[in-house]
Amino acid sequence: MYSEKVMDHFMNPRNVGEIEDADGVGQVGNAKCGDIMKMYLKIENDIIVEAKFKTFGCGAAVATSSMSTELVVGKTVDEALKITNKAVAEALDGLPPAKMHCSNLAEEAIRAAIEDYKRKNGLLSECEMAGSCGRRCDDIHHDHNDNDEEDED
Amino acid sequence: MYSEKVMDHFMNPRNVGEIEDADGVGQVGNAKCGDIMKMYLKIENDIIVEAKFKTFGCGAAVATSSMSTELVVGKTVDEALKITNKAVAEALDGLPPAKMHCSNLAEEAIRAAIEDYKRKNGLLSECEMAGSCGRRCDDIHHDHNDNDEEDED
Amino acid sequence: MGEKLIYLDHSATTYTKPEVVEAMLPYFTQNYGNASSIYSIGRESKKAIEEAREKVAASIGAQAKEIFFTGSGTEADNWAIKGVAYANKAKGNHIITTNFEHHAVLHTCQYLENDGFEVTYLPVDENGLITPQQVAEAIKPNTILITIMFANNEIGTIQPIAEIGKIAREKGIYFHTDAVQAIGNVQVNVKDMNIDLLSLSGHKFYGPKGAGALYVRKGVKLISYMHGGAQERGRRASTENVPSIVGLGKAIELATANIDEYNKKLIALRDRTIDEVMKKIPFVKLNGHREHRLPGNANFSFQFIEGESLLLLLDMKGIAASSGSACTSGSLDPSHVLLAIGLPHEIAHGSLRLTFGEENTQEDVDKLLEALPTIVERLREMSPLYESVKRGNQNV
Amino acid sequence: MGEKLIYLDHSATTYTKPEVVEAMLPYFTQNYGNASSIYSIGRESKKAIEEAREKVAASIGAQAKEIFFTGSGTEADNWAIKGVAYANKAKGNHIITTNFEHHAVLHTCQYLENDGFEVTYLPVDENGLITPQQVAEAIKPNTILITIMFANNEIGTIQPIAEIGKIAREKGIYFHTDAVQAIGNVQVNVKDMNIDLLSLSGHKFYGPKGAGALYVRKGVKLISYMHGGAQERGRRASTENVPSIVGLGKAIELATANIDEYNKKLIALRDRTIDEVMKKIPFVKLNGHREHRLPGNANFSFQFIEGESLLLLLDMKGIAASSGSACTSGSLDPSHVLLAIGLPHEIAHGSLRLTFGEENTQEDVDKLLEALPTIVERLREMSPLYESVKRGNQNV
């Protein structure tokens, strides 16, 4: 099901934990849906120097969290914002179709943490004020039961 | 499916053939239904001294024909008329449920031959004039297809 | 029996090839994991299933995701027909089929007739063929499905499936074919032939019994038939039957790999049988089309005798075959297929189907040709119908 | 993996016992005859099937002619429910079931709701139990069927089936029970329990996958579900799956022969697991009734963690188990069973089902008890939900 890379990041997640004096913290997802990702960023001179995470979720959620923290470190805030869910998934050698939403969660967690950083530092443009939270479960999961019509995968 | 006795009578049928100068000949069944039994009797002093048959039909039809000829020989006409389909089937150590109609055919063939004998000899009572021929296929076969209701066997 | 069995009933069912059983075995006792589970032995089952799916797809020119495993050919037929009918009833309620389909199709259509659908049963000709023209003419504005079998299980007739598919596609009507007898015996390509749904069954090509598949072209509207868990991408419920699916995959791979060679072999057995039987035995009729027929199918009607007796006597000689006689079909009438090609009841009762397969040889045909004339003659001698013929009253 | 697999997912599926495979094998390659055929190898198949039917019947206190073989437990459920519904719709259109049935029952009922039937889904209590009283009160003049599972597949709760059967019989309403999880684990007697229809499935008691049966009490009005040939006395079409039927018969015979001993063994494993897990791990809840549960079933919810992660880490330790997490159920929500007993979504996601079987030992439990607390703790350490708990904000 999962690639070796996913399993590696799940079994040996990088950067698990909290950053006490984080410059940005973002939490996305909700327990009802079965996954929550919390991302902590340390940012110096617009560059992300440290990233940590905590995740409640499936193997893919943990692995994408881990991979995201690796991807953002060393990047500028703007570069980090350009990390797409696709990039996270690719860095993990792919995710099963049903798990692609986990990579969305990672993308959203980075955005949320950066938003928090910007907010704290008065850097938020107006359009960014519309947050990415408040997803509903059915945005992310597929209902596979009695799907009598042709599915789209 | 078939008892050893049935198979024996099917493989080695007794009394196959015709009696040229038969005293009674009866034919029952029809080709449309898949079985025809023709019975020849030689009757002397009200006693059946010889019986022969020809049959178009399944294994059970052949075996019951053969058994019937064995059963009638040596019997008086009245005794022969008392041979039931059950007796024929029992003499063969039983028949599969779906094949019980073949033993009816045997009983009918005996009756028809004796009727013929009586008719030729002016021995027919009025009520016997109503023959036993003219069966329809569905009197004898069961329809097993899509029998959604409980069957009665 | 003592002697080697001469099995000439491959259209009823085949043995499962030892290589197929071999492929299945690990999935009973070792890799028995539920394919919907995420732990290792579950994932192995899943992988095995997907490999089998690829094989089935490849053998009929489909994509893997268009293949859904079922518990039998009958289930595939029920699903295809009911599934399309109920999914598309807003569009129309008319179904076109033939009057000599397998019961899995016929009884399903009759069931739907009781539920408000309208079914046209196209009559086949004396060889069991229908024409694309007949199909085209039967199409009405409310037609939602055409279901016509690829090859007939009794008389072996092969229909002009590609031509029918073309008509259906042009008219935008779904086309299902019951290819249970065709797969492994003739080349089938669902794309080239414009087939939207296709049923197949493992035990007709040396795979396991209780293992079928339905091909559903991407885009076809079809409701589920077996409701329950989310297996088969949510479209066919029930714990995946891993060993049988693996066996089906292996069998179809083997069956389609050297189909041309296999065909040649069967045709040689079949043609010699047909030619010799027609020559050696009087009052006999070949049922089905002489050319457009399954490579391994020979079907005869012998007048004046009944099929079950014939089978029993063949069985005593170690030859296994089948008949369309009512006595062997478990129903009131002789085979509806034989009646559909216009045989009178009494002739239909005396039918014999011989279907050749992999392990048969010309020696088997020798033995058959030695046994059959004697048996037929023996039964005729016993038949009151033959009497009159011998007496010259040949009203046949 | 290296190490021996510790398989704790017997409710998902069991391996097939070697004796069962042994019993099946001859029917693949040697006695492969079609059971509807009249020649020798066909008759042998028929005989084998009827012997299996006797065994299934004997194991549940039924008569052989009341047993019909199907391709799975799911098919048996679909047939029973749709078959009774459509056969009796002149009498009424109301069906009573529970809200925590297996999907094979639940989705079938939902399908019928779309087709004009009315379904009452009785709510189970926090242990997954319903009361006979609840059933009695739900009965209406138009009720035609009560379908309630014998034992739940996730949390193992066993219902008061005999009492429900009594009520149904008194009211003259058909009573179906999905006993797929019960057979081989608890004593079942259809006569004593007044059961009219019962579904079972071979792969839950060391038989083959793709082999089920439906018990139909003589006299029950039921239409066919699988339309086609005249197999199973004209009530369930499709070429008989002889090897699987033989395997089913053998497996049920073995499973019911020493069921008491088997139960004792499983209960010992289960009870120790439950007691120790509850003791060793904080923030855990046992799901299902402590007493009225399957001998081999332990089901927990661990707060703050998600089930799939738990399963993956257990798998790395060579332990195979399952979860009601949405991530593993392939659906939007976590297990409907866990929601039915009132668990909040977030708790339901952290569930773990352990189901013991024949080959498990107390050493397996040792290993589980060694691995599980560490794994749970590890995941909790990673969980943002656990943070706040540790900080004293224990709103749980």
Ligand SMILES: Cc1ncc(COP(=O)(O)O)c(C=O)c1O
């Ligand atoms: C309670 C219950 N009912 C029905 C089924 C379906 O059985 P099968 O997988 O044989 O279709 C299962 C298992 O999957 C089950 O646990």
Ligand SMILES: Cc1ncc(COP(=O)(O)O)c(C=O)c1O
């Ligand atoms: C043409 C045809 N369709 C359908 C079936 C049914 O297949 P199964 O026996 O696998 O249910 C058969 C064979 O029995 C068949 O020959």
